[in-house]
Structures are given as structure tokens and as C-alpha cells.
Amino acid sequence: AQKVTQAQTEISVVEKEDVTLDCVYETRDTTYYLFWYKQPPSGELVFLIRRNSFDEQNEISGRYSWNFQKSTSSFNFTITASQVVDSAVYFCALSKVAGGTSYGKLTFGQGTILTVHP
Amino acid sequence: EAQVTQNPRYLITVTGKKLTVTCSQNMNHEYMSWYRQDPGLGLRQIYYSMNVEVTDKGDVPEGYKVSRKEKRNFPLILESPSPNQTSLYFCASQSAFVKRGYEQYFGPGTRLTVT
Numbered sequence: 001a002q003k004v005t006q007a008q009t010e011i012s013v014v015e016k017e018d019v020t021l022d023c024v025y026e027t028r029d030t031t032y033y034l035f036w037y038k039q040p041p042s043g044e045l046v047f048l049i050r051r052n053s054f055d056e057q058n059e060i061s062g063r064y065s066w067n068f069q070k071s072t073s074s075f076n077f078t079i080t081a082s083q084v085v086d087s088a089v090y091f092c093a094l095s096k097v098a099g100g101t102s103y104g105k106l107t108f109g110q111g112t113i114l115t116v117h118p
Numbered sequence: 119e120a121q122v123t124q125n126p127r128y129l130i131t132v133t134g135k136k137l138t139v140t141c142s143q144n145m146n147h148e149y150m151s152w153y154r155q156d157p158g159l160g161l162r163q164i165y166y167s168m169n170v171e172v173t174d175k176g177d178v179p180e181g182y183k184v185s186r187k188e189k190r191n192f193p194l195i196l197e198s199p200s201p202n203q204t205s206l207y208f209c210a211s212q213s214a215f216v217k218r219g220y221e222q223y224f225g226p227g228t229r230l231t232v233t
Binding site for chain 2: 004006009033035037043044045047050091093095097104105106107108109110111
């Protein structure tokens with residue numbers, strides 16, 4: 001069975017602070033994908049990044065960066081110089097891949113509510 | 119515009135009255151899913167479909183039905199809704215091909231209240 005744990009239920013920071021959202025996953029599969037989604041107050045789910053299990057390169061996109069470490073089964077997300085617009089719920093998710101397909105089965109973590117104060 | 123649409127967006131109903139939430143995607147995606155979102159529990163998959171006439175249970179299928187008669191549509195049916203099905207529901211679609219990415223694209227959500 002797959003499991004994703006986001007231990008931080010809520011995080012509150014002041015604008016311009018850096019913040020890291022933790023994600024730890026469990027899977028017996030050797031091939032899988034990891035994702036981060038953002039849910040702003042308006043409610044829609046916005047895809048941020050995907051990473052496959054064979055690619056442990058960290059990624060940076062503007063103020064966002066992701067650190068994938070297979071050895072600790074973690075896929076953490078850092079926002080540098082946070083802004084009020086970053087306030088949202090952030091979800092980490094895991095998808096099994098077998099035979100070259102993901103089967104459309106996605107397991108989400110509980111989500112982390114990030115509040116950035118001006 | 120590539121999108122997943124859901125209707126209705128808001129629904130208040132009474133216990134036991136059958137209802138259907140529609141979902142449609144225009145991206146020609148093979149996979150479609152339904153999720154429910156509850157506070158503190160994240161999103162949990164209800165059912166998913168890998169293609170027309172191919173569906174499978176997710177993590178919380180009890181009390182729900184689905185069908186996939188056309189590639190673009192994946193309705194969610196609650197035959198006898200109960201108050202514990204009050205939740206925010208999301209439909210999603212995804213390509214089966216790795217070159218198009220395995221991320222799921224979500225509809226805007228349907229907020230259901232069962233009294």
C-alpha cells in the first residue's frame with residue numbers, strides 16, 4: 001500500500017521568510033511519480049511539479065525548489081522569500097507506475113496549510 | 119481551452135435522494151478519477167477509470183457508483199446519499215502516456231451537502 005505523510009498541518013510565516021514543506025512517502029514500488037499541488041483559497045487544484053523515482057535531481061523554479069531524496073523517502077518543497085500570494089494548502093501526492101503506465105491511481109498527503117502574513 | 123468541467127458546483131440535498139455529479143474533459147485523456155476532500159484527510163480517491171468501460175475502486179468507494187460510457191465523461195452517482203458524504207468532490211483526468219506527463223488535471227470542485 002502507498003502512503004504519503006505531510007506532518008505539518010499548518011505553517012505560519014511572515015512575508016520574505018523561507019519556508020519548507022515536508023513530504024514523506026511509503027511505497028514498495030521501484031517506479032513511481034511524486035507530485036506537488038497547490039490549492040489557493042479559491043479552491044482549485046494547481047499542478048506544481050512532478051518527479052519520477054529515477055530522477056533525484058533537485059529542481060528550482062523561480063522562488064520554488066524541490067528536494068527529492070530516495071534514501072529518506074522524502075520530497076520536500078521550499079518557498080524562498082515567501083509572499084502573501086503563496087498562502088494556500090499544499091498537497092504532496094504519489095502515483096504508482098507499472099508496465100509504463102500509472103493507472104491513474106494517486107495517493108495524496110493530508111495537506112499543509114501555509115499562511116503568509118504581510 | 120484544455121479543461122475538466124464539473125456540474126453542479128454546489129448542491130444541497132436530503133438523505134436518500136439520488137444524485138449525479140457530471141464530469142467532462144476535453145483533453146482526450148485516458149484516465150479519469152473522482153476524489154473527495156475532507157478537512158485533515160487530504161484528497162482520497164473514490165473511483166478511477168483507465169478507459170471506456172474500465173473502472174476500479176479507489177480508497178473510499180462505499181456509497182458511490184461510476185460509469186465510463188464515453189471517453190470524455192465520468193459521472194459520479196450517489197444512489198442514496200447520507201450526511202457522511204457531505205464533502206468537496208473533485209474530478210480529474212490524466213494522460214496514460216508518460217510523454218504527456220502523469221500529472222492529473224482537476225475540475226473546479228463540487229461542494230455537496232447532504233442534510
